[in-house]
Amino acid sequence: MSDASAILKKNLWSDNPIFVQILGICSTLAVTSALSNTLIMTAAVTFVTALSSTTVSLLKGLIPRKVRMIVQTLIIAFYVIIVDIVLRAFLPDISRSLGPYVGLIITNCIIMGRAEAFAQSNPPVAALWDGLTSGIGYMVVLVIIAAVREMLGAGSLMGYSVLPSGFTKWTIMVMPPSAFFLLGCLIWAAKTIMMKKEARR
């Protein structure tokens, strides 16, 4: 069980895919302008990471080394298309607002990274947990960025107005560069805390 909590801590904090490994940055810029889209998008990424890691782990004894990466991509693409089909059939509004970004989950390096670095050499249950926690680590960071961007850029959260009507909206917050600034600040904050902890030790 200590293994599980070690994986959790690693994926959420000390080895977080976004602010330590700097993976999946493109989607950080693209889908964080509104909180509700971000939640669905990151939930989809978490789902795909968890299940593709599990599948890769289950099939690891069968996959030939030569075509390892291609098969992993096939598995990831499979889950992404399933997510896309489910969204289109049951949540058409969200599918419309996410547009092409659902398909682009396939290219999210976090998923491939977990399949290659962890699922390839670990049992299925551990791979599932690793994929799940990696996805959550990604989700937490994106939700923070999205909350700040939506609040300052549109004066609302999840589409509901939260700031007084006299508030001047920061247009820059709606545009992709603001995600870079916020991400930079987050990385800075996280690294500072990590270094302080290290120094104390």
Added chain:
Amino acid sequence: MNKDSFLYVVIFTFLAAFVFVFVISLADGATAERVARNQELVTAQAFLNAVGRPLRGADADLEAFSALFGGAGKKAPAETAAETKTAGTVFGGQSAAGEIVEAEIDGEKVLVKQFGGQGLWGTITGVLAVNADVTRIIGLDIISHSETPGLGGRIEEDWFKNQFRGEKIAEKGISVRKGEGGADSDSENAAVDGITGASLTSAAMEKIVNKEINALRERRNKEGAGK
């Protein structure tokens, strides 16, 4: 069998691809009807929205749509489906948009047209409704687009679309101006505010709407001559 042998690699890859694609096609087939209905509903709601009818949930909307727009109700969704199919192959996406539909809304004749035109990243499709002599826009709704989420994608937000409601049409059509972050509330100036940070999408919208206005005017003139 040796896992690195050529034969194994080929057989494994083929089987894996076959199994995964097979499951996907099953899932796609199982949801095809729902997806088609969703698409139909989006079109129906866009028509209702454009003419200012309130939306009352999926089934009621589909009914109201076929009642108001009659024969067009059957054609419009099929057109949308055809459009999505050809959007990839027809470069520029200047698809032949839908025909002009006449409808009676609260005793007044309105002209409604489904349109499709080139946005910044892809085709923008929607519905435009104008009064019988094409001097005022009744309303506009967007069916689909692939503009940047949060920027050009905001054309589907209500504040943007509502600017068109009741807007006067000038000789040159409608202009989409550089906005100041708010909406233009004057419906006599034949202008609406564009989206900050999305100048190209705003310009594309101006072009699309004016093209449709011209098409609608042509139709009006033809009918006038006929009478």
